[in-house]
Amino acid sequence: MIPGLIVSAPRSGSGKTTVTLGLLRAFAEEGLKVQPYKCGPDYIDPAFHKAACGRESFNLDTWAMAPELLAAQLARGGDLALAEGSMGLFDGVAFPGESGSGATADLSALTGWPVVLVLDVSGQAQTVGALAAGMAAFRPGVRIAGVILNRAASPRHERLCRLGVEAAGLPVLGALPRRGDLALPERHLGLVQAAEHPDLEAAIAAYAEFLRAHCDLGAIRAAASSHAAELPAPRAPKPPAQRIALARDEAFSFVYPHLLEAWRAQGAEILPFSPLADEAPPEADLCWLPGGYPELHAGRLAAATRFLGGLRDFATRRPVHGECGGYMVLGEALADAKGERHAMAGLLGLVASYEKRKMHLGYRLATLAAPMPGYEPGARLRGHEFHYSTILAQPDAPLAVVRDAEGATVPETGSRRGLVSGTFLHLIGEAS
Numbered sequence: 001m002i003p004g005l006i007v008s009a010p011r012s013g014s015g016k017t018t019v020t021l022g023l024l025r026a027f028a029e030e031g032l033k034v035q036p037y038k039c040g041p042d043y044i045d046p047a048f049h050k051a052a053c054g055r056e057s058f059n060l061d062t063w064a065m066a067p068e069l070l071a072a073q074l075a076r077g078g079d080l081a082l083a084e085g086s087m088g089l090f091d092g093v094a095f096p097g098e099s100g101s102g103a104t105a106d107l108s109a110l111t112g113w114p115v116v117l118v119l120d121v122s123g124q125a126q127t128v129g130a131l132a133a134g135m136a137a138f139r140p141g142v143r144i145a146g147v148i149l150n151r152a153a154s155p156r157h158e159r160l161c162r163l164g165v166e167a168a169g170l171p172v173l174g175a176l177p178r179r180g181d182l183a184l185p186e187r188h189l190g191l192v193q194a195a196e197h198p199d200l201e202a203a204i205a206a207y208a209e210f211l212r213a214h215c216d217l218g219a220i221r222a223a224a225s226s227h228a229a230e231l232p233a234p235r236a237p238k239p240p241a242q243r244i245a246l247a248r249d250e251a252f253s254f255v256y257p258h259l260l261e262a263w264r265a266q267g268a269e270i271l272p273f274s275p276l277a278d279e280a281p282p283e284a285d286l287c288w289l290p291g292g293y294p295e296l297h298a299g300r301l302a303a304a305t306r307f308l309g310g311l312r313d314f315a316t317r318r319p320v321h322g323e324c325g326g327y328m329v330l331g332e333a334l335a336d337a338k339g340e341r342h343a344m345a346g347l348l349g350l351v352a353s354y355e356k357r358k359m360h361l362g363y364r365l366a367t368l369a370a371p372m373p374g375y376e377p378g379a380r381l382r383g384h385e386f387h388y389s390t391i392l393a394q395p396d397a398p399l400a401v402v403r404d405a406e407g408a409t410v411p412e413t414g415s416r417r418g419l420v421s422g423t424f425l426h427l428i429g430e431a432s
Contacts, residue, residue: 001074002035003224004081004113005145008089008104010131014120015150017045018182020084022211024052025204027080027221035078039104040086041363041384041428043254043291047194048184049084052204058258060107062100063093063363063405064382064428068235070099073258074111075234080224081113089115089135089142093363093405097382098432102363102405105142112227114145116173116220121161122151129164136170145223146173148215153178173223174215182206193253236262237429240321240374241286245314248272251301252326254291256428275329276300280310286319286373287311289326291426295354295389298334302342315347319373320420324387327414327422328352332393347420349395357388360412364425366400370416372423380431385412385424399423 007020020036027034036049036057041064049057058073059065060083065073085104092101100106108115117135121128128149136144147165149172152158158175165172184203185192194200211217237259244263246255252275260270273279276297281287294301301307314320322330331350335341339355366381375381381400391411399414399421414423 001111001226002076002078002081003226004083004111005220005224006039006083006085006104006108006113006115007118008085008115009118009120010135011088015118015176016084017048017184018207019116019118019148019150019211020082021048021052021204022207023217023220024049024082025208026211026217027082028053029208032080033078035076035081037073037081037083038086039083039107040102041386041426042086043256044193045084046257048200051194051200056257056261059256059428061102061428062106062110063097063102064384066098066429066432068232069237069258069429070110071231072234072236072262074231080221081226083107083113089117090138095406097363097405098429105139108143109139109141112225114143114223114225116223117144117147118150119147120151121149121157122153122178125157125160126164126167128161129166129168132165132170133168136168144170146171146219148173149175151178152176171219173220174211176210176214179210182210193250195253196250236265238374239263239266239268240288241268241284241319243269243271243284243286245271245273245281245284245287247275247287247289247326249274249276250292251276251294251297252290252292254324254426256426259427275304275307278304278306280306281314284318286321287314288373289320289322289329291324291326291387294325294329294334295336298336298342301329302344308345311345312347315418315420318419320347321373322422323426324385324424327424328389330420330422335392348415348417348422349393350391350415350422351393352389353392354389356390358390359388360424361386363405364402364410365405365431366402366414366423366425368400370397370399370421372399372416372421381425381427382429382431383425383427385410385426387424
């Protein structure tokens with residue numbers, strides 16, 4: 001396992017992404033082969049990571065990934081691994097999954113990668129030292145390499161914060177002045193996708209320049225380390241078919257890189273097509289519609305007659321599967337945020353609406369009650385659900401019994417009709 005670092009914080013919104021992207025670009029420009037990772041279930045940040053350093057970013061999820069799958073993710077080359085944490089450092093679920101609770105701290109303990117702690121110092125001074133000291137002592141086996149102070153209001157403010165952190169016995173690796181022009185645009189599932197950013201290259205270059213000016217990059221790099229984690233032999237997910245027609249555009253972009261890589265590595269052929277460009281699925285053994293933002297393009301999708309007709313024809317001969325947004329497009333109709341109803345493929349009876357938004361968020365464990373491409377009834381799959389839609393109708397046979405991370409059943413069971421299946425669960429891996 002290559003030496004690495006994890007960028008984390010006490011909470012979301014502290015500046016992890018800015019720091020991660022700046023470090024990735026700065027280290028890459030120094031000639032390092034930096035392998036980026038994202039802790040937890042996230043589709044959007046990895047694309048920003050790749051734009052920053054030129055290498056594919058992969059998810060590391062201790063709740064959803066079995067040790068064999070984690071081992072496959074960690075067995076990548078490079079000079080330095082840099083992982084962006086999720087939420088707060090110790091935030092996970094109450095009941096552990098395959099390899100832990102999903103907390104960023106689990107990954108640090110597993111890999112030996114120290115944590116670069118980003119602290120938003122707004123509204124406080126020496127007290128940040130107490131916060132840093134508490135986090136450093138909270139869990140044995142998780143080492144804080146140092147602190148980056150973020151959003152310092154003035155040189156005096158920075159000096160007082162430094163005093164607090166240094167009194168706690170931790171090094172200050174950088175201090176970033178408050179700047180309002182470095183924020184990335186967001187929408188309801190997080191950041192706007194990397195491909196949609198109006199000038200992503202300029203933004204990432206600005207982050208790198210900002211980090212170079214205000215952080216000790218040499219000290220940060222020198223803090224990287226790892227230990228020999230006791231992981232089994234790597235094993236990647238098997239492909240659900242030999243030739244897979246995969247929807248890929250602004251409406252269907254949420255598919256985990258580790259799945260596509262594993263499918264290709266085991267001989268599967270991925271055939272991308274664009275529903276928004278009104279392309280029909282190419283001839284294949286399976287059509288897979290990932291999640292994304294169909295609600296933002298519902299009118300265009302409803303008018304994409306070549307796509308919808310081709311999809312319906314495909315479903316008479318070969319399996320079709322949809323995840324979250326893809327599931328909604330397989331349904332009868334999708335109502336957008338204004339309540340306007342748009343006819344979808346009609347291959348399933350699902351009717352979903354964004355008119356009254358309700359967040360559905362969390363890990364999911366699905367036990368299949370019916371076949372799904374690549375899996376037989378009884379298979380147990382781990383994944384994640386994150387959407388704001390409301391189910392108005394779901395009349396088809398349920399695809400699975402689905403439970404959250406605490407074991408409670410959820411109503412988003414997915415559906416199956418003939419050769420067509422769909423689920424709100426984004427597949428990450430198989431359960432042991």
